[in-house]
Amino acid sequence: MKDFDSLVGIWNEQKTAPKVDYKEVIFAYKRGRNKLSAKLLREALLMLLALGAIAYVAASVDFDFWTSYLGLGLVALCCAYFVVMQFINMRKIANSNTLFDKPADHIRFLKAFKQSRHVQHTRNYKLYTLFVGLGALLYFVELFYKMGPLTMGIILTATAAWFALSYFYFLKQYIQQEEAKLQEMLADLERLNQQFSADEL
């Protein structure tokens, strides 16, 4: 039979030491920061490229229908929204100082962050798809009059098929996975929150 003091004695006997050196931490920080900046820059550049292409089409092609401009504008807005949201999320994570908060507050922040991501990935993503689809449809109105019915039929079918596949298969699958993961995380965080709650005592 051992009492708690004996356990502390055993604890103090341990020779376990971290394998991490302070230099590694500094190196990891520099490497991580560069990696994150590179990722951000790559994503921003790709989306800016897409925006540039849309702007070029809008400026160089003399469309007869206003619907074409509106369609291109909608798609451009969707691209801009994607980039802005990406930056907002990154900034939120980088600026969050909840690590210094009390654990219960930190857990509350994590829960709120998870829920906002969930909304973003489900409701906002649906709206995003809807607006991109609407933009494409408006753009196709003019093309419909200029291209032959066969070509237009093929383009429309291919676009509709891609949207249907994205919405009904990829998005549903993504939402299901996200839901299951979120549910599990929220349950864990809820349990942790209770553990740190003084009312429990």
Added chain:
Amino acid sequence: MSDREQAFQEIFKANSKKIYHLCLGYTGDSDAANDLLQETFLKVWQNLDKFRNQSMISTWIYRIAVNTCLTYLKKEKRAAKDELTPNIIETKEEEVSEKQEQIATLYKCIAKLEESERLIITMVMDELPYPEIAEISGISEGNLRVKIHRIKHKLTELYNQHERL
């Protein structure tokens, strides 16, 4: 070496071992504990300027470590740690001694506690003053004393049960 690096080196030297114990007590896995330790000190390095005027820097580091450990759930759902993890077994095989076995058993018992209990008890065993543990865990000192009393009892029972097996 810059002043910043010098300060960080000193902070790391003074706190890394205890923070590693906390992470190891929480995860029961030395690789994960090293990752959490690195993540904790990354945050420390990032916020070093904010610490400069803090008298109890260790309290802040502990708080970051506790929150980093709790956030760990976000990244990886850990199965209940009622078995010795491969890394601990490895250490045990390398240095088979009664003491090593006792330490491994102790970690095994800590792993059976709830997450907040694991974090609190590792700080108690590293002999942090109660007011500091209360500050880190965000629990009032009075409630913390009751909680610690319960955890000590629970851990001792778990350990003795394990030894009887």
